[in-house]
Amino acid sequence: MNYKFNENREFDIIAIGRACIDLNAVEYNRPMEETMTFSKYVGGSPANIAIGSSKLGLKAGFIGKLADDQHGRFIEQYMSGVGIDTSNMVVDKEGHKTGLAFTEIKSPEECSILMYRQDVADLYLDQSEVNEEYIKKSKVLLVSGTALSKSPSREAVLKSISLAKKNDVKVIFELDYRPYSWNNAEETAVYYSLVAEQSDVVIGTREEFDALENRTTEGNNEDTINYLFKHSPDLVVIKHGVEGSYAYAKSGEVFRGLAYKTKVLKTFGAGDSYASAFLFALISGKDIETALKYGSASASIVVSKHSSSDAMPSVEEIEGLIEKNETISVG
Ligand SMILES: Nc1ncnc2c1ncn2[C@@H]1O[C@H](COP(=O)(O)OP(=O)(O)O)[C@@H](O)[C@H]1O
Numbered sequence: 402m403n404y405k406f407n408e409n410r411e412f413d414i415i416a417i418g419r420a421c422i423d424l425n426a427v428e429y430n431r432p433m434e435e436t437m438t439f440s441k442y443v444g445g446s447p448a449n450i451a452i453g454s455s456k457l458g459l460k461a462g463f464i465g466k467l468a469d470d471q472h473g474r475f476i477e478q479y480m481s482g483v484g485i486d487t488s489n490m491v492v493d494k495e496g497h498k499t500g501l502a503f504t505e506i507k508s509p510e511e512c513s514i515l516m517y518r519q520d521v522a523d524l525y526l527d528q529s530e531v532n533e534e535y536i537k538k539s540k541v542l543l544v545s546g547t548a549l550s551k552s553p554s555r556e557a558v559l560k561s562i563s564l565a566k567k568n569d570v571k572v573i574f575e576l577d578y579r580p581y582s583w584n585n586a587e588e589t590a591v592y593y594s595l596v597a598e599q600s601d602v603v604i605g606t607r608e609e610f611d612a613l614e615n616r617t618t619e620g621n622n623e624d625t626i627n628y629l630f631k632h633s634p635d636l637v638v639i640k641h642g643v644e645g646s647y648a649y650a651k652s653g654e655v656f657r658g659l660a661y662k663t664k665v666l667k668t669f670g671a672g673d674s675y676a677s678a679f680l681f682a683l684i685s686g687k688d689i690e691t692a693l694k695y696g697s698a699s700a701s702i703v704v705s706k707h708s709s710s711d712a713m714p715s716v717e718e719i720e721g722l723i724e725k726n727e728t729i730s731v732g
């Protein structure tokens with residue numbers, strides 16, 4: 402089964418949200434207290450997804466706000482260097498700083514992220530800085546959940562969604578739930594459900610859908626799709642870590658993607674690499690089942706490497722892994 406996009410567009414995908422810095426532990430398999438060296442990469446979920454899909458060959462653009470400092474300039478240079486259109490990345494003039502994410506790799510299974518996101522430039526994107534002429538040039542608007550956590554970024558994203566819907570641009574909502582960005586779980590559920598109900602495609606982990614539904618215990622995928630298919634979405638992708646992922650189509654078809662065996666270095670980066678390759682495949686006209694394979698293969702490559710953004714694979718690497726067909730059977 403294929404998913405249809407408006408073919409007549411200059412951009413395949415425009416992402417909105419944060420473009421930040423990841424500082425990844427160079428000495429790993431130890432707690433961060435004992436890590437003395439960190440490597441710098443561009444980070445932030447929607448930036449990672451734009452980078453991954455641009456490296457795979459999609460024409461990508463980005464809407465966001467960068468700090469007027471060395472980090473902001475590094476991000477802009479890296480993103481334009483991988484082919485992303487940065488013309489709608491505005492520079493903050495009020496002294497807000499770039500968001501930082503320090504990563505801790507205690508073991509391949511035990512990784513965490515320490516984020517510095519107080520007063521970060523990306524959350525100051527204003528609705529007046531979202532341009533209809535730009536959005537209408539794309540097949541897809543990719544919205545990241547964290548950008549809904551604070552105003553004025555929240556209103557900028559809500560405006561971008563209504564402009565996308567007005568101009569027949571598919572809205573893809575990557576839940577990207579970072580609990581510490583939010584005041585409380587109820588607030589998250591209000592904005593997540595508001596946006597999910599208006600989106601065409603929703604992608605997230607089981608835990609992220611629980612946040613959307615304001616559940617404190619694990620929900621089930623059937624309940625989630627019964628709820629979302631009463632609204633705009635016609636495709637819902639629910640990820641279950643190493644157990645793989647499911648894509649549910651409103652027409653009733655269900656597809657499963659299995660994870661591929663790999664030597665895991667760290668677990669972060671899985672979600673963003675998955676989304677970029679899944680969307681690349683879908684937008685390139687591949688069927689949903691194949692798109693799940695692309696997402697899973699891309700994630701298994703990135704979890705074996707040190708970064709999230711810089712490690713995004715090529716089409717050849719992804720197809721090579723799919724060809725080998727060494728899947729993980731759990732669950
Ligand atoms: N240990 C692993 N080995 C191989 N692939 C993995 C592993 N963990 C996750 N993946 C792949 O990455 C995808 C996304 O991972 P998941 O943990 O569900 O998302 P997120 O990183 O957003 O929390 C999974 O569907 C799976 O294909």
Ligand SMILES: O=C(O)C[C@@H](O)[C@H](O)C(=O)COP(=O)(O)O
Pocket residue numbers: 421423443444445446447449502514668669670671672673674709710
């Ligand atoms: O999203 C961020 O701000 C941090 C990311 O750049 C970091 O690489 C990461 O956590 C990616 O993890 P994922 O969401 O599991 O892909």
